[in-house]
Amino acid sequence: MPALTEAGLLSFRQIRRCVSHGSEHGYGISDPASGRRDLEDVAEILSAASESDPFVAWMLPDTQSRQRRVREILLFVLSRLDADRHCYVADQGAAVWVPPGGWRMSTWHELQAIPDLARTAGRSLPRALYGSAVLDEHHPEAPLHWYLEALGVVPGNQGRGIGSRLVKARLERCDAERWPAYLETANARNLGLYERLGFTVSEEFHLRRGPSMWTVWREPMTGT
Numbered sequence: 706m707p708a709l710t711e712a713g714l715l716s717f718r719q720i721r722r723c724v725s726h727g728s729e730h731g732y733g734i735s736d737p738a739s740g741r742r743d744l745e746d747v748a749e750i751l752s753a754a755s756e757s758d759p760f761v762a763w764m765l766p767d768t769q770s771r772q773r774r775v776r777e778i779l780l781f782v783l784s785r786l787d788a789d790r791h792c793y794v795a796d797q798g799a800a801v802w803v804p805p806g807g808w809r810m811s812t813w814h815e816l817q818a819i820p821d822l823a824r825t826a827g828r829s830l831p832r833a834l835y836g837s838a839v840l841d842e843h844h845p846e847a848p849l850h851w852y853l854e855a856l857g858v859v860p861g862n863q864g865r866g867i868g869s870r871l872v873k874a875r876l877e878r879c880d881a882e883r884w885p886a887y888l889e890t891a892n893a894r895n896l897g898l899y900e901r902l903g904f905t906v907s908e909e910f911h912l913r914r915g916p917s918m919w920t921v922w923r924e925p926m927t928g929t
């Protein structure tokens with residue numbers, strides 16, 4: 706198992722190529738031109754990781770095109786609001802965080818996004834829009850918080866502590882800066898991981914003819 710120290714996180718090839726956004730461990734991908742290759746790496750990792758994700762399987766039922774479509778959707782999402790996102794990448798794992806107040810797209814941006822989303826999601830567009838609307842409905846507006854928008858480790862590397870380390874890298878800063886953190890998941894197995902990291906389940910809900918989802922919340926901790 707690779708040593709995944711904080712210093713190690715920064716020494717990985719992928720993260721060095723990310724464009725620094727000013728924070729010590731988090732790297733925003735703030736220049737779409739030079740950051741394009743990094744975005745592609747992150748989208749590749751997350752789409753490979755999502756092969757077993759119940760939300761993704763529900764949204765994109767066609768198994769043949771699923772991974773390609775997920776990669777395109779992720780690339781599209783990451784490159785639209787790239788300056789707002791902080792990305793941690795290490796050892797074929799990636800965590801994408803949205804800073805406090807930045808998670809909700811304005812109606813104008815949502816409308817502008819529909820043609821691109823239609824192209825990438827294809828016939829799954831209604832599900833993608835419905836799924837995203839339901840997630841938004843359950844997403845708390847207040848208090849302001851960091852939002853873990855995407856997390857994944859490629860299948861061959863799962864279960865080695867990489868995902869935990871990636872999430873901890875941001876949670877340590879949340880604690881130091883006194884920010885809560887939030888995310889949603891469609892995989893019940895992930896709840897154990899998040900609970901170990903200090904999150905608690907705040908809600909369970911069901912997508913129409915789709916999977917159960919859980920929202921989890923974490924207050925900043927002291928003395929960690």
Ligand SMILES: CC(C)(COP(=O)(O)OP(=O)(O)OC[C@H]1O[C@@H](n2cnc3c(N)ncnc32)[C@H](O)[C@@H]1OP(=O)(O)O)[C@@H](O)C(=O)NCCC(=O)NCCS
Pocket residue numbers: 754755757758856857858859862863864865866867868869870889890891892894895896897898899
């Ligand atoms: C969830 C995920 C990011 C965790 O990263 P990881 O490096 O595999 O996890 P760690 O080794 O740090 O911690 C292990 C814990 O992760 C969770 N986990 C979820 N799926 C897992 C998998 N396929 N293999 C291993 N652990 C998994 C479990 O809670 C596990 O603890 P357990 O073994 O006691 O059940 C990773 O397994 C993954 O990419 N899964 C598929 C995509 C996904 O679910 N993303 C999160 C969406 S909210």
